Amino acid sequence: MLRIFMMLCALALTFAAHAQLRQLNFGGGLQLSALRDRAFSPLLYSGAGYEGFLGYRSTRERREHIWLASAGRANLSNTFNRNLTTTAVRLTNLNLYNISENSNFRAGWSNNNGFHHREIDGFQNFNGRVDFFTTFGPAAKYDLPFSFWENEFRFSAAAHVQLIGIYLPSGYVSSLPSGFGYEPNDFGEAVIESMRVFHPGSSFNAALWPQLDWHLDSGNSISLNYLYEFTRFSVPHVGQRSAGYWFLTFNMTL
Amino acid sequence: MKKITTLPALIIVSAALLLTACEKALLGGDPAENPQEVFDHLWTDLRNRYSYFELKNIDWEAVKLQYAPRIREDMGEIELFEVLADLLFELEDGHVNLTSSFNRSRNWEWSQNFPLNYNQGIIDRNYLGTEFWISGPLRHHIIDSILYINCRSFGGVLSRDDADAVAERAAGLAGVIIDVRSNGGGNLGNALRLASVFTESAYTYGRVRIKNGTCPDCFSSWTDLRVNTRSGPVYTGEVVVLTNRESYSSTTYFAEMMRVNPRAVLIGDRTGGGGGSPAFGELPNGWTYRFSSTQAVNNDGLHFEHGIPVDSEAELEKSDEDSGIDTIIETALEILRE
Numbered sequence: 001m002l003r004i005f006m007m008l009c010a011l012a013l014t015f016a017a018h019a020q021l022r023q024l025n026f027g028g029g030l031q032l033s034a035l036r037d038r039a040f041s042p043l044l045y046s047g048a049g050y051e052g053f054l055g056y057r058s059t060r061e062r063r064e065h066i067w068l069a070s071a072g073r074a075n076l077s078n079t080f081n082r083n084l085t086t087t088a089v090r091l092t093n094l095n096l097y098n099i100s101e102n103s104n105f106r107a108g109w110s111n112n113n114g115f116h117h118r119e120i121d122g123f124q125n126f127n128g129r130v131d132f133f134t135t136f137g138p139a140a141k142y143d144l145p146f147s148f149w150e151n152e153f154r155f156s157a158a159a160h161v162q163l164i165g166i167y168l169p170s171g172y173v174s175s176l177p178s179g180f181g182y183e184p185n186d187f188g189e190a191v192i193e194s195m196r197v198f199h200p201g202s203s204f205n206a207a208l209w210p211q212l213d214w215h216l217d218s219g220n221s222i223s224l225n226y227l228y229e230f231t232r233f234s235v236p237h238v239g240q241r242s243a244g245y246w247f248l249t250f251n252m253t254l
Numbered sequence: 255m256k257k258i259t260t261l262p263a264l265i266i267v268s269a270a271l272l273l274t275a276c277e278k279a280l281l282g283g284d285p286a287e288n289p290q291e292v293f294d295h296l297w298t299d300l301r302n303r304y305s306y307f308e309l310k311n312i313d314w315e316a317v318k319l320q321y322a323p324r325i326r327e328d329m330g331e332i333e334l335f336e337v338l339a340d341l342l343f344e345l346e347d348g349h350v351n352l353t354s355s356f357n358r359s360r361n362w363e364w365s366q367n368f369p370l371n372y373n374q375g376i377i378d379r380n381y382l383g384t385e386f387w388i389s390g391p392l393r394h395h396i397i398d399s400i401l402y403i404n405c406r407s408f409g410g411v412l413s414r415d416d417a418d419a420v421a422e423r424a425a426g427l428a429g430v431i432i433d434v435r436s437n438g439g440g441n442l443g444n445a446l447r448l449a450s451v452f453t454e455s456a457y458t459y460g461r462v463r464i465k466n467g468t469c470p471d472c473f474s475s476w477t478d479l480r481v482n483t484r485s486g487p488v489y490t491g492e493v494v495v496l497t498n499r500e501s502y503s504s505t506t507y508f509a510e511m512m513r514v515n516p517r518a519v520l521i522g523d524r525t526g527g528g529g530g531s532p533a534f535g536e537l538p539n540g541w542t543y544r545f546s547s548t549q550a551v552n553n554d555g556l557h558f559e560h561g562i563p564v565d566s567e568a569e570l571e572k573s574d575e576d577s578g579i580d581t582i583i584e585t586a587l588e589i590l591r592e
Contacts, residue, residue, distance in 0.1 A: 126531075172464075242276070
């Protein structure tokens with residue numbers, strides 16, 4: 001047992017030694033959101049809210065791993081002033097690799113996981129519609145370090161497109177996914193029955209994430225971020241979400 | 255370090271700034287809110303998601319042919335509301351409504367065409383009096399060693415403490431009367447909590463299924479409806495439940511919960527129905543609507559939508575009513591005294 005523990009420690013130290021930069025990122029900001037859930041309404045709901053972010057970035061010579069978790073709420077309304085409240089939690093993972101020597105571009109793959117809850121004012125039963133997805137797809141990132149007024153900055157932009165995965169949408173009528181609530185299932189059966197395949201033509205999720213880092217003398221940095229994400233499901237009802245997040249993060253070098 | 259004017263950076267910054275203004279634009283605009291669009295949306299959503307067309311033998315296509323000619327581009331909103339209200343009236347369902355800023359359509363024929371068999375004033379004056387207890391939505395008073403509980407609604411919260419209160423108060427008494435006449439329903443959880451006060455063992459009282467597709471017979475599989483036991487006090491004596499045609503929705507469910515209980519009897523009139531849980535939708539002009547989207551049947555296959563029959567019919571006699579007597583409560587008291 002002790003031997004295994006020592007091996008894990010050695011592996012961790014090796015990992016740390018090879019990492020050129022490891023950062024913990026945390027911050028928050030505003031979101032501007034819009035959605036249309038045809039199970040509720042054909043009308044567009046839009047508005048603003050807040051979002052908190054927690055991330056981890058590991059950058060080595062030839063590859064970069066980015067984890068970004070976020071949670072937030074937004075109050076939306078339609079043109080007739082009916083309100084809708086959304087709550088969302090997301091965990092995104094980007095794995096990026098150098099595509100050539102001395103290139104500012106990295107490419108790789110990504111995994112995106114999202115949970116979304118929306119509740120419309122005045123609707124009683126089957127309110128609080130939810131969906132969850134976990135998906136995979138290509139990702140890319142562009143980095144541009146530069147100096148300005150004797151300060152060091154880095155502009156970067158990451159993007160990912162989700163192509164394949166699974167999602168659990170709300171039911172055809174019920175707010176819970178179809179395997180829950182009105183089916184005599186245990187939890188595992190309910191998950192399997194509710195599961196849909198996320199694939200091009202049926203579902204879509206993509207994001208663009210430009211950010212501007214200002215490197216501090218302490219080795220840490222502060223980032224101004226804009227993250228835009230678009231999500232579309234077509235089963236059992238068409239649901240579309242479009243959200244842009246403006247947020248600041250403090251990036252603590254570990 | 256590189257210069258800031260690198261072309262890819264400018265392209266990405268420009269794209270980000272463009273997207274900043276696009277959260278709404280990428281989803282497109284709202285549909286037209288003209289009368290035809292509103293009518294089509296309502297009719298189509300009901301065609302796809304309403305749960306009782308077959309049970310009620312309603313030809314929804316024929317209904318469309320009947321009402322579509324009344325739609326005109328230049329009609330006012332009150333006129334449009336009336337056409338849509340008439341369309342929904344065809345469903346003969348108390349869980350179907352159209353709500354605008356100025357009116358709410360409904361079909362209340364499930365109760366309005368029948369005797370009310372209920373007089374709240376008599377109950378307040380002559381049965382509850384001034385000494386009754388209030389436990390959440392339950393008003394209760396002991397009449398000759400029998401606990402009379404009046405429950406006008408299952409809306410709001412019927413707490414565990416409320417259920418404990420009636421169970422403890424009923425302990426040792428000769429019986430309990432639960433009066434759910436003119437209780438239009440509310441939260442099914444409240445009905446279940448009250449029913450659980452009167453059983454020592456869990457039981458199945460029916461089955462439910464929900465629409466899961468556009469076809470008329472697209473439903474989930476049936477799931478049992480159950481009354482579960484509670485950890486608090488339970489009353490194990492005789493119970494009489496009073497119902498009328500205004501006992502609707504969750505109250506219909508409660509009536510069936512109690513009808514299955516071997517220590518309970520139902521007297522009064524058949525409940526009004528309301529077996530389908532209502533789902534909600536919004537029209538292109540901002541009006542909202544609701545409609546039944548589930549089906550529920552009892553253990554014999556009887557649809558809750560048709561109402562729950564009583565074990566013994568009883569009417570509020572006019573002569574008794576004029577004398578301040580509730581014939582149905584008196585009948586219940588007689589049953590429990592026997």
